[in-house]
Amino acid sequence: MNKQNNNYIQKFVLSAILAFIMIVSVPNIAICGQVPELGVKNSTRTVPNADGFIQRWLILEPIAANGDTQNAVQRIVKTEYFPNQFTVVPKDGDKVTVNESELTWHAVDTNEYNVNLYYFADLVGTNCNNALFWTVVVVNCPEEMTNVRLAIGSNSASVWWVNGEEVIGIYGNRCTVIDDGVSKRLTLKKGPNVIRGAVVNASGAADFCARFLDSEGKPLKGYTVNVE
Amino acid sequence: MKPIRCIPLLTFFPMTIAIIMLAMPVFALEGQIGTHDPTTIMLCDGKYYAFGTGGRTHVSEDGWTWGSGPGTPNGGGMGPDMIHIGDYYYMYTAGNVGGQPASRIVMQKTKSLNPESPDYGWEPMGVVNTTDGVEFCNGIDPGCFHDPTTGKFWLTFGSYFGNIRVVEMDPETGLRIDMDEYFDIAINCEASTIIFHEGYYYLLATHGSCCRGTDSGYNIRTGRSRNVTGPYVDHTGVDMMQGGGKLVIGSGGRYVGAGHFGLIDEGDGVQKFSLHWEADMDRGGSSVLDIRPLLWKDGWPVAGENFKEGTYEIESVRTGTAIELAVEGVPVGGGRGGRGGGGFGGNRGTRGAGTRGTRQGAAPGGRGGAQGAVPGAGNFAGAIGGQDAAEGRRGGAGGFGTFGGRGGENTGAARGGARRGIAGRGAGGGGGMFGGRGGGEPMPDQNAADVLANWPEGNIDVRMANYMCQAQQKWTVTPVADAGGYLGAPYFKITIAGTDRALAVSEDGELVALPAFTGGNEQLWRIDMLTDGTWRIMPKFVSIAGDSLVISAIGNSFATLEKFDPDSDKQRWLFKAP
Numbered sequence: 081m082n083k084q085n086n087n088y089i090q091k092f093v094l095s096a097i098l099a100f101i102m103i104v105s106v107p108n109i110a111i112c113g114q115v116p117e118l119g120v121k122n123s124t125r126t127v128p129n130a131d132g133f134i135q136r137w138l139i140l141e142p143i144a145a146n147g148d149t150q151n152a153v154q155r156i157v158k159t160e161y162f163p164n165q166f167t168v169v170p171k172d173g174d175k176v177t178v179n180e181s182e183l184t185w186h187a188v189d190t191n192e193y194n195v196n197l198y199y200f201a202d203l204v205g206t207n208c209n210n211a212l213f214w215t216v217v218v219v220n221c222p223e224e225m226t227n228v229r230l231a232i233g234s235n236s237a238s239v240w241w242v243n244g245e246e247v248i249g250i251y252g253n254r255c256t257v258i259d260d261g262v263s264k265r266l267t268l269k270k271g272p273n274v275i276r277g278a279v280v281n282a283s284g285a286a287d288f289c290a291r292f293l294d295s296e297g298k299p300l301k302g303y304t305v306n307v308e
Numbered sequence: 309m310k311p312i313r314c315i316p317l318l319t320f321f322p323m324t325i326a327i328i329m330l331a332m333p334v335f336a337l338e339g340q341i342g343t344h345d346p347t348t349i350m351l352c353d354g355k356y357y358a359f360g361t362g363g364r365t366h367v368s369e370d371g372w373t374w375g376s377g378p379g380t381p382n383g384g385g386m387g388p389d390m391i392h393i394g395d396y397y398y399m400y401t402a403g404n405v406g407g408q409p410a411s412r413i414v415m416q417k418t419k420s421l422n423p424e425s426p427d428y429g430w431e432p433m434g435v436v437n438t439t440d441g442v443e444f445c446n447g448i449d450p451g452c453f454h455d456p457t458t459g460k461f462w463l464t465f466g467s468y469f470g471n472i473r474v475v476e477m478d479p480e481t482g483l484r485i486d487m488d489e490y491f492d493i494a495i496n497c498e499a500s501t502i503i504f505h506e507g508y509y510y511l512l513a514t515h516g517s518c519c520r521g522t523d524s525g526y527n528i529r530t531g532r533s534r535n536v537t538g539p540y541v542d543h544t545g546v547d548m549m550q551g552g553g554k555l556v557i558g559s560g561g562r563y564v565g566a567g568h569f570g571l572i573d574e575g576d577g578v579q580k581f582s583l584h585w586e587a588d589m590d591r592g593g594s595s596v597l598d599i600r601p602l603l604w605k606d607g608w609p610v611a612g613e614n615f616k617e618g619t620y621e622i623e624s625v626r627t628g629t630a631i632e633l634a635v636e637g638v639p640v641g642g643g644r645g646g647r648g649g650g651g652f653g654g655n656r657g658t659r660g661a662g663t664r665g666t667r668q669g670a671a672p673g674g675r676g677g678a679q680g681a682v683p684g685a686g687n688f689a690g691a692i693g694g695q696d697a698a699e700g701r702r703g704g705a706g707g708f709g710t711f712g713g714r715g716g717e718n719t720g721a722a723r724g725g726a727r728r729g730i731a732g733r734g735a736g737g738g739g740g741m742f743g744g745r746g747g748g749e750p751m752p753d754q755n756a757a758d759v760l761a762n763w764p765e766g767n768i769d770v771r772m773a774n775y776m777c778q779a780q781q782k783w784t785v786t787p788v789a790d791a792g793g794y795l796g797a798p799y800f801k802i803t804i805a806g807t808d809r810a811l812a813v814s815e816d817g818e819l820v821a822l823p824a825f826t827g828g829n830e831q832l833w834r835i836d837m838l839t840d841g842t843w844r845i846m847p848k849f850v851s852i853a854g855d856s857l858v859i860s861a862i863g864n865s866f867a868t869l870e871k872f873d874p875d876s877d878k879q880r881w882l883f884k885a886p
Contacts, residue, residue, distance in 0.1 A: 150636035231863055250865055251636070252773075262863035264818050297862060297870075 114196040117189045132291035132299025133193040141183040142211035150251040153237040157278040197286035208286040213279045218306040225268040227295035233260035234288040241276040339374040341597040345387040348570030352421040372793025378423045381430035391452035398482035402448035409469040410441030436484045444470035451501030467498040493538040494548035499568040508532040511540040514567040524565030524586035529553025557611035562589040577874035599796035601837035612837040619784045619805045624861040625880040629772035633780040640754045756806035770819040782886040799832040842880035
């Protein structure tokens with residue numbers, strides 16, 4: 081083998097090694113569908129997916145919180161951490177100050193039925209342990225939709241509001257299960273409806289999913305989702 | 309089959325509950341139910357009617373409380389049966405001609421069973437069968453069957469002398485088509501009838517001895533055939549012409565001697581049957597009318613049980629979660645220190661206040677176990693447990709080893725919470741992650757009185773959750789006097805055990821737990837066993853309206869009222885020992 085070939089081989093090997101090092105040295109690149117995308121990236125996420133799950137959300141970087149029992153979670157989510165917490169419809173990039181820390185609202189697209197908060201937290205440089213995640217989305221209905229139900233799942237506990245009314249809460253150390261919690265019958269008004277969720281996680285994995293069910297228990301379609 | 313006709317039956321029922329039998333009282337029907345050899349129960353103008361041997365007649369507005377009915381047409385008779393086909397109710401009554409086994413069956417018809425109806429009036433139509441006392445048949449105990457697959461009408465008859473026979477009748481007239489043609493289908497039984505289910509004809513007949521009070525061996529058995537004219541074979545392959553028959557119902561509890569099966573098909577997966585007991589021990593051993601659920605197991609009919617009062621977990625067949633009050637549960641016994649942290653907690657910590665949180669910063673991770681344990685003895689006596697985890701919010705339990713109770717085990721220390729925040733280090737004198745509270749003494753059940761102070765006053769929402777043997781998940785089901793009933797059972801209230809907090813339907817049509825039972829129809833429940841042995845639950849106000857809303861699981865954690873779907877498991881429930 082001549083010297084020139086040896087150089088090529090050496091360069092190739094060196095490049096491969098460097099590439100490998102780069103990959104493993106960035107521990108938070110998880111190559112899987114569970115990793116959400118920050119920012120509004122996917123135009124198809126403006127409607128629920130085939131199974132009715134909402135795949136676009138605004139999520140605030142997590143706030144420290146501890147406790148997943150019913151009473152503890154209710155206290156956590158009823159605490160006002162920043163002004164207009166229960167009415168704000170934020171935009172991507174909006175910032176709030178919580179306990180002297182600046183937190184940012186991120187628009188998030190997910191490729192899955194759920195939003196993986198573990199990876200979200202990692203993407204924004206933190207983690208999901210003992211944390212409270214606020215999430216908001218605006219659901220635009222072409223007409224009034226009656227006798228619908230909000231169906232959620234979360235890891236772990238979560239409480240949800242529709243147009244300012246608390247509609248469902250699930251508590252305890254739990255994994256996300258589709259339709260784990262289902263609200264009483266609701267009416268979505270024509271036009272925008274604000275869906276707000278608070279997910280409280282103790283440790284380990286964290287995620288949530290949400291969709292609406294129609295009067296027959298089937299996934300509700302026919303509305304659009306907006307985070308801008 | 310003897311379907312109930314005249315007015316469309318309730319088209320209902322969403323919930324099923326399977327009962328694990330407890331030694332609780334089964335309820336007999338209320339009122340005047342003394343009878344023998346009752347006809348299939350008929351529904352007419354909103355009331356139920358039954359006729360028995362010797363002129364006993366019964367009428368009920370709800371199928372639970374019975375009174376004396378209109379007189380038996382033409383003075384009575386023996387072992388009658390009835391059927392409603394087209395515009396007419398046909399009643400077939402037997403009588404002996406001289407002594408048994410010479411006998412005959414006569415038929416009468418009317419357009420209404422309601423004496424106040426202008427259509428009421430029995431019209432004798434003559435003899436449909438005779439047996440001469442020599443031939444191998446005692447032609448009594450007629451049983452009517454209208455074949456849903458062919459529209460043909462058949463009559464069975466016979467008693468212990470000789471065979472059970474089936475003959476074809478004219479559904480237009482109720483009369484015999486051919487007086488000479490018959491088919492022998494069973495022997496050594498009586499009170500026969502045929503029903504149809506999923507491709508098979510089932511001959512139901514009563515075996516055993518009649519008319520001896522508590523010494524009566526009466527029991528109802530069955531065989532099946534692909535042809536209405538037989539042969540009818542039981543589950544072991546024995547032909548009913550050779551005495552075969554699979555047991556459907558026999559004596560039990562306070563009742564002796566089951567006889568004279570009559571099908572009641574309420575539709576939507578709810579079937580019941582009428583019978584009489586030779587002896588009801590709660591009524592001095594007299595012969596009484598009863599109604600029981602009919603189940604189907606592996607293709608065979610089996611008698612179910614009417615609901616028994618008691619305290620239960622009410623569990624969804626679909627989700628496996630149990631109905632509960634939407635309150636924070638307290639672990640039985642108050643809980644104990646658990647494992648601290650989790651897989652991620654100890655290493656990464658949480659974001660502390662005031663910082664964006666480096667990975668190592670702020671409050672180190674995880675939760676320790678709960679406080680409060682006494683350091684145990686042993687070689688690795690518990691230090692303050694979960695030392696590392698104690699830097700988390702709750703600190704570790706003191707002194708419980710992982711394998712508490714063994715004291716001095718190496719494993720205790722080895723697994724002590726240094727890295728993982730597991731509560732306790734070192735072996736203790738008891739308790740620990742797997743040792744319970746130590747000592748091995750039985751823990752008392754959690755009763756409502758233990759935790760009631762934590763519950764809000766006023767209405768409480770209802771949801772479903774994993775069953776944890778907690779007080780808010782235990783329900784006492786009790787019959788309510790003078791609240792009426794339905795075929796075979798009274799209405800019930802469902803209250804949290806040890807309280808008067810009652811399950812009800814709220815104004816928005818969802819479930820709620822009221823502070824106290826006040827007797828309203830939205831607080832009373834009809835509980836029907838479905839043919840698979842599970843149960844459905846329907847509020848009384850729905851039942852009496854003839855609607856079909858029942859308790860239904862929706863999602864994992866919520867129960868609501870929905871229209872009954874007999875093909876769905878959302879509305880099937882188990883009542884399990886708590």
